[in-house]
Amino acid sequence: MQEMTRLAQKTRWQWQRAATPGENWWRTQAHILLIPLAITVFIVLWQAIVWLGGYPSFILPAPMDVMHSFARVWADGSLWRHTQTTLREIFVGLAVGISTATVLGYLLAKNRWLERLLAPYIVASQSVPVVAVAPLLIIWFGAGYLSKMLIVTLIVFFPMLVNTIVGIRGVDADLRELMRSLNANRWQMFTKLEVPAALPVLFGGLKVSVTLSVIGAVVGEFVGADAGLGFLINQARGLFNTPLVFVAIFSLIAIALALHGAVSLAETLVLRWRSN
Amino acid sequence: MKKLSIILTAFVILLAACAPKPAPTAEPVSPQTLTHIDLGVGFVPNIQFAPFYVAQAKGFYAAEGLDVSLEHGFENDFVALTAQGERQFAIASGDQVILARSQGLPVVYVMKWYEKYPVGVAALADSGIKTPTDLNGRTVGIPGRFGASFVAWKGLVYAAGVDETSINLQEIGFTQAEALNQGTVDAAVVYLANEPVQLAAEGKSVNVIQVSDYLNLVSNGIVTNEKLIAENPELVAKMVRASLKGVQYTIDHPDEAFELSRQFIPDMTDADAPTQKKVLAASIALWKSERFGVSDPQAWAASVAFMHESGLIDTDMNPDKMFTNRFVVGE
Numbered sequence: 001m002q003e004m005t006r007l008a009q010k011t012r013w014q015w016q017r018a019a020t021p022g023e024n025w026w027r028t029q030a031h032i033l034l035i036p037l038a039i040t041v042f043i044v045l046w047q048a049i050v051w052l053g054g055y056p057s058f059i060l061p062a063p064m065d066v067m068h069s070f071a072r073v074w075a076d077g078s079l080w081r082h083t084q085t086t087l088r089e090i091f092v093g094l095a096v097g098i099s100t101a102t103v104l105g106y107l108l109a110k111n112r113w114l115e116r117l118l119a120p121y122i123v124a125s126q127s128v129p130v131v132a133v134a135p136l137l138i139i140w141f142g143a144g145y146l147s148k149m150l151i152v153t154l155i156v157f158f159p160m161l162v163n164t165i166v167g168i169r170g171v172d173a174d175l176r177e178l179m180r181s182l183n184a185n186r187w188q189m190f191t192k193l194e195v196p197a198a199l200p201v202l203f204g205g206l207k208v209s210v211t212l213s214v215i216g217a218v219v220g221e222f223v224g225a226d227a228g229l230g231f232l233i234n235q236a237r238g239l240f241n242t243p244l245v246f247v248a249i250f251s252l253i254a255i256a257l258a259l260h261g262a263v264s265l266a267e268t269l270v271l272r273w274r275s276n
Numbered sequence: 277m278k279k280l281s282i283i284l285t286a287f288v289i290l291l292a293a294c295a296p297k298p299a300p301t302a303e304p305v306s307p308q309t310l311t312h313i314d315l316g317v318g319f320v321p322n323i324q325f326a327p328f329y330v331a332q333a334k335g336f337y338a339a340e341g342l343d344v345s346l347e348h349g350f351e352n353d354f355v356a357l358t359a360q361g362e363r364q365f366a367i368a369s370g371d372q373v374i375l376a377r378s379q380g381l382p383v384v385y386v387m388k389w390y391e392k393y394p395v396g397v398a399a400l401a402d403s404g405i406k407t408p409t410d411l412n413g414r415t416v417g418i419p420g421r422f423g424a425s426f427v428a429w430k431g432l433v434y435a436a437g438v439d440e441t442s443i444n445l446q447e448i449g450f451t452q453a454e455a456l457n458q459g460t461v462d463a464a465v466v467y468l469a470n471e472p473v474q475l476a477a478e479g480k481s482v483n484v485i486q487v488s489d490y491l492n493l494v495s496n497g498i499v500t501n502e503k504l505i506a507e508n509p510e511l512v513a514k515m516v517r518a519s520l521k522g523v524q525y526t527i528d529h530p531d532e533a534f535e536l537s538r539q540f541i542p543d544m545t546d547a548d549a550p551t552q553k554k555v556l557a558a559s560i561a562l563w564k565s566e567r568f569g570v571s572d573p574q575a576w577a578a579s580v581a582f583m584h585e586s587g588l589i590d591t592d593m594n595p596d597k598m599f600t601n602r603f604v605v606g607e
Contacts, residue, residue: 056359056360056380056381057379057380058356058359058376058379058380058381059356059360135449135450135451138448138449138451139451139454139455142446142448142460143446143447143448143449223449224420224447224448224449224451225447226421226445226446226447231421234420234422235421235422237350237352237353237422238352238375238422238423238426239375239379239422240352240355240356240375240376240378240379240381241379
């Protein structure tokens with residue numbers, strides 16, 4: 001009986017003592033280890049499929065073939081050159097698209113009459129698939145940067161516009177009343193209430209936009225380009241070089257993930273500052 | 277009531293989705309004993325595929341126990357499918373076969389169709405561009421830096437004294453006619469049976485530089501994979517025989533071939549017909565040959581040498597395994 005009590009007390013004590021720093025880290029941060037683990041499992045599965053299916057390199061290349069192809073185009077600088085081209089199209093297209101969308105979105109959010117006037121045109125313009133519009137843009141603006149940037153702008157415009165309208169309109173009416181009662185002017189309303197309140201929704205729109213921007217750049221390059229990762233996919237396809245197609249695809253995935261991660265990080269920092 | 281109407285709506289949508297597709301009207305009904313073949317080609321249904329439409333419509337394929345329909349898409353994908361054994365035959369250009377074999381695809385070119393490479397450079401007459409060297413220092417539009425257009429362009433650079441560094445080469449997609457009309461380019465790389473005919477129909481006077489005048493480049497033909505040749509050479513022989521008959525018949529009877537082909541090209545209107553007849557005539561000029569279907573070893577050697585020296589393939593290759601004439605009638 002005494003043994004049992006001492007045992008129970010010891011267990012209780014163990015359970016109640018504070019976790020060591022090591023245990024703490026393991027509990028809260030260990031999920032980061034899942035990422036390299038998931039990648040390893042993915043590569044192993046991929047190699048298994050190639051072995052078991054006996055697939056030739058031009059149908060499904062093995063991970064090593066893709067690695068060799070990557071090493072080659074990285075070493076001769078061509079991968080970076082193509083990546084730079086695509087990144088340039090993405091960044092400028094995002095800048096133009098997001099700035100016009102947020103400005104227009106704010107105006108439409110404040111002015112219902114304007115929104116009713118423009119809404120049909122905006123919705124109609126977004127219903128046309130970008131793939132169909134791309135050749136037209138190439139005819140009108142040439143096969144250089146401009147047409148690709150316009151395609152990216154078009155594809156990111158609508159989600160950002162809708163999110164801006166929703167975000168601005170979603171500002172709590174009571175908070176507006178409060179600001180008004182404190183004699184806030186238009187500028188103060190904008191900077192101290194509307195922007196901070198709409199930020200979470202705006203960041204949501206931004207995350208969608210950056211993912212779409214990669215698609216827009218690739219669509220534009222498929223239709224007419226002489227550089228870029230979309231062009232590289234076409235070129236590799238024409239040469240039956242499937243490992244190179246994989247390299248280009250993985251590069252595009254990396255870009256999309258990096259952009260998404262950057263926006264998430266910005267969101268965390270900005271919103272933490274907001275709540276402090 | 278609301279729940280019922282939702283369920284009913286979903287049921288109707290499901291029914292509509294399950295509705296059988298209407299049978300394609302252009303395809304003739306095929307008896308069960310014929311071997312069906314999907315021939316992979318590029319582009320869209322077009323009069324330039326007349327020999328195959330004719331061979332199907334006149335029963336040349338049926339006489340050999342075959343039922344052939346064309347499958348349209350990106351040519352390289354069909355070559356890869358044929359190499360893998362997922363398709364029996366595809367149409368491919370000699371340069372595609374060379375590129376494919378350099379990447380280990382076991383494809384073999386079994387029948388020559390085009391005698392002359394169908395790509396060239398077109399310019400409006402008032403541009404003053406008549407010979408390849410006139411292109412130096414000008415702006416040239418090209419659909420893309422890949423495919424037959426790019427190979428033909430490199431061929432002109434290799435064999436016709438074109439100075440690539442002085443030329444502003446722009447990728448314009450398949451908008452060559454508009455680009456030439458608007459003057460955004462001085463000249464454009466085109467398919468000889470397409471844009472020149474189209475521009476002439478618009479009343480424009482066009483100069484055309486043909487790659488085949490400067491370089492003996494192997495062009496379109498039927499390809500298959502090594503496995504089919506080893507396991508079922510009879511099928512390959514039948515396909516080649518019937519297809520060659522189709523080519524010969526089209527060249528000998530262009531008007532009848534045109535009418536027979538129309539059933540396979542539903543998008544061709546009567547207004548298009550006169551221009552499309554000219555497209556067929558321009559294509560026939562590219563198919564005419566002293567030796568139908570027979571691949572020329574010298575042309576293959578010249579093509580491999582050109583592609584290697586232009587950097588299109590990494591290693592020099594032996595063309596012997598890339599083509600065979602054993603299935604062509606009379607060889």
